[in-house]
Amino acid sequence: MSALKTSVQGDKSASERVQLGTLTSPHGVKGGLKVYSYTSPIENIFQYPDWLVGTGESLTSMRVRQGRPQGKGLVVFLDGVDSRTDAEALAGATIWLPTQKLEPLGTDEFYWYQIExxxxxxxxxxxxxxxxxxxxxxxxxxxxxxxxxxxxxxxxxxxxxxxxxxxxxxxxxxxxxxxxxxxx
The missing domain is CATH 2.30.30.240 (PRC-barrel domain)
Incomplete structure (x- = not known):
């Protein structure tokens, strides 16, 4: 049996999605955001180009335009986020993925969110x-x-x-x- 850390945090109130990470703070002046990824390795978060971004009680569908490693972390550029002001509005937002978009697993393999x-x-x-x-x-x-x-x-x-x-x-x-x- 193996537990895959593609997603470690399940949304207990909405089992149809899992949390992939968090947008932590703006990066630069062109709308970049630093990303805290819950995937392993952390770059795997970019395997999923369509995110549900949660701010407060709302979820907004957003597409990853570009994602890359930056130092020990990650930076992402999302469609429609073109300035530092836009990025500041998303600082602290959560990144979600519908569970049906996760890669199918083999027999006796589980995602962490399924085990928690x-x-x-x-x-x-x-x-x-x-x-x-x-x-x-x-x-x-x-x-x-x-x-x-x-x-x-x-x-x-x-x-x-x-x-x-x-x-x-x-x-x-x-x-x-x-x-x-x-x-x-």
Whole structure:
């Protein structure tokens, strides 16, 4: 099983889209914007040229005219954003993508947003909590599982996202089964 970080943040209220990143601040005077990307590698955000840009309660469809690495980050130029003033109006906006535009995955592959929020149950039936989020360590991804009202206790646990620990993922039931000692 592999978890792909193409999108790490799901919109819990609108499961038909996922957050790809954020437009952080203007770059230059010609309408460029710095981008904080949730994709891995970060440049993968430019594989999706049509974005839904969220400001406040509204979403606007915007097309990427040009995107490029800039230092350790990214810069994007969007159609219709032609000045620093235009870019300033989008600073802090969120970047969304309809889930149907994500690349299809193979068997036993999941996007991070699909895993976040799943209930985690041990093979012996102990409920450990819900997956709050994942992060990368280099060796493997790590699940951050937070105890809740339905769990064995209120502890936060860090579980490696690897074969042998993760036994089964059932998206329909919203459950991940793990081989993990609840005392650890």
């Amino acid at each position: 929020g799943l209930s985690v149950v041990t093979v012996s039936g102990d409920v450990l909590g819900r997956i709050e989020y994942l992060f990368e360590t280099g060796a493997n991804d790590v699940l951050v599982v937070k105890g809740d009202a339905d769990s064995l206790d209120k502890r936060e646990r860090l579980l490696p996202y690897i074969d042998g620990v993760v036994q089964r993922i059932d998206l329909e039931q919203g459950v991940m089964t793990v081989d993990w000692d609840p005392e650890f």
